[in-house]
Amino acid sequence: MNDTINLLMNHKSIRKYKYEPVTEEQLETIIAAGQMASSSSNVQAYSVIAVTDSELKAKVAGFAGNQAYINECPVFLVWCADMYRLRETAATQAAGVETYENTMENFVVSTIDVALAAQNAAVAAESLGLGVVYIGGVRNNIEELSEVLGLPELVYPVFGMCLGVPDQDPVLRPCLPLKAVLHRNGYDKEQSLAGVKEYDETLSAYMRERSNGKQSATWSEMMTKRLTEPARLQLKSFLDGKGFMKR
Amino acid sequence: MNDTINLLMNHKSIRKYKYEPVTEEQLETIIAAGQMASSSSNVQAYSVIAVTDSELKAKVAGFAGNQAYINECPVFLVWCADMYRLRETAATQAAGVETYENTMENFVVSTIDVALAAQNAAVAAESLGLGVVYIGGVRNNIEELSEVLGLPELVYPVFGMCLGVPDQDPVLRPCLPLKAVLHRNGYDKEQSLAGVKEYDETLSAYMRERSNGKQSATWSEMMTKRLTEPARLQLKSFLDGKGFMKR
Numbered sequence: 153m154n155d156t157i158n159l160l161m162n163h164k165s166i167r168k169y170k171y172e173p174v175t176e177e178q179l180e181t182i183i184a185a186g187q188m189a190s191s192s193s194n195v196q197a198y199s200v201i202a203v204t205d206s207e208l209k210a211k212v213a214g215f216a217g218n219q220a221y222i223n224e225c226p227v228f229l230v231w232c233a234d235m236y237r238l239r240e241t242a243a244t245q246a247a248g249v250e251t252y253e254n255t256m257e258n259f260v261v262s263t264i265d266v267a268l269a270a271q272n273a274a275v276a277a278e279s280l281g282l283g284v285v286y287i288g289g290v291r292n293n294i295e296e297l298s299e300v301l302g303l304p305e306l307v308y309p310v311f312g313m314c315l316g317v318p319d320q321d322p323v324l325r326p327c328l329p330l331k332a333v334l335h336r337n338g339y340d341k342e343q344s345l346a347g348v349k350e351y352d353e354t355l356s357a358y359m360r361e362r363s364n365g366k367q368s369a370t371w372s373e374m375m376t377k378r379l380t381e382p383a384r385l386q387l388k389s390f391l392d393g394k395g396f397m398k399r
Numbered sequence: 400m401n402d403t404i405n406l407l408m409n410h411k412s413i414r415k416y417k418y419e420p421v422t423e424e425q426l427e428t429i430i431a432a433g434q435m436a437s438s439s440s441n442v443q444a445y446s447v448i449a450v451t452d453s454e455l456k457a458k459v460a461g462f463a464g465n466q467a468y469i470n471e472c473p474v475f476l477v478w479c480a481d482m483y484r485l486r487e488t489a490a491t492q493a494a495g496v497e498t499y500e501n502t503m504e505n506f507v508v509s510t511i512d513v514a515l516a517a518q519n520a521a522v523a524a525e526s527l528g529l530g531v532v533y534i535g536g537v538r539n540n541i542e543e544l545s546e547v548l549g550l551p552e553l554v555y556p557v558f559g560m561c562l563g564v565p566d567q568d569p570v571l572r573p574c575l576p577l578k579a580v581l582h583r584n585g586y587d588k589e590q591s592l593a594g595v596k597e598y599d600e601t602l603s604a605y606m607r608e609r610s611n612g613k614q615s616a617t618w619s620e621m622m623t624k625r626l627t628e629p630a631r632l633q634l635k636s637f638l639d640g641k642g643f644m645k646r
Binding site: 249 | 407436448451499517519526531554558575577595625638
């Protein structure tokens, strides 16, 4: 154990922020730490939009689920996979030559790249005493949100991230037991699903505690509910329209 | 600045490892730290295969580009997006009911989830004095690699990660300037591409230094070369065959 691992082990998503700013220095430190994450062949295929203008932030929040904490946090980061910068760079160097920015491979590469950078940034933010929460809701109305941020082709908002000074200290949420996710020298279906059974009890107890006995859903119940509800079915055609995954 | 940010700012991919083991305790600490990363609606849609068997590792290395460091590192982690566990969980709870594990949304969710967990694990490993390098090469022969690891449908290897005691201390690679990736209240094409121009000189100087004057390619030149070469074009049909992105 050390301070960094201690920090990682105590991550809690923050959904209530104090009315305090994030300084320009903090923001730049956080993004610079994000940039130091690994990147596939150094492509750095991501961009991050810092939304601080309160009118724009309200619009973005409206498209992303209208959570109060998006409006309340001083900085809302929209993390985007970005093959546009690469394509433009190649276009000036090799005009008229066929390029492969629009492959499934580069869609996956840019999505990984932005996630690694964002997680480094999240860790850096928490090490500075700030709090974050990832917002998948930026994919709710992804077309409208992309337009209001002026995202060009080959750029898509992968997730958002609230950034600010925490005004709550939630209970740690337990994870799946290690055996559900860590396999040895090959995928072990039985061990993974046995881990789910154990976790059902752990999470149900956590839910009961957090809700003062009002809720006690198991993970299996929650996941089943989630999986039987269609969500963000427009994503495939949106990404196609942005020029991704053509081959 | 603090120790954690200092650690993040000094990340270097390690491609040479000592002949020393990673302990079981270290491995479990690293994966547990990975698990504490955020997950979309707590789906935890990933699995990680620790490959330690040297015969299996040689096979996996062969499929992933045959880098010496995959064979040399004591633990090779194959990080997988995993919608199989969720689908199986829902299938036992709601047999016969339509489920949406096969959407573009859930492909993106599981790819993000595994990347966030892996980056936390990478940070934890480095905080323990270990080194890592991400291996996109697991997507070179993704069909064969998936088969040798017994990956079921709705599971795909997103990237690998060597883990071990570093036997080198490479020079830090400079990143794109902040202005190329950090946009304010909207995407700024001109600023981003101006950042690329600056970076071309920085990276060319870094390449010259690292190669004792033998190489001096700019980032634009390297990226153009990469983008004009087709790579991993089989990924789209492989993922389709695994049941991803059907709608």
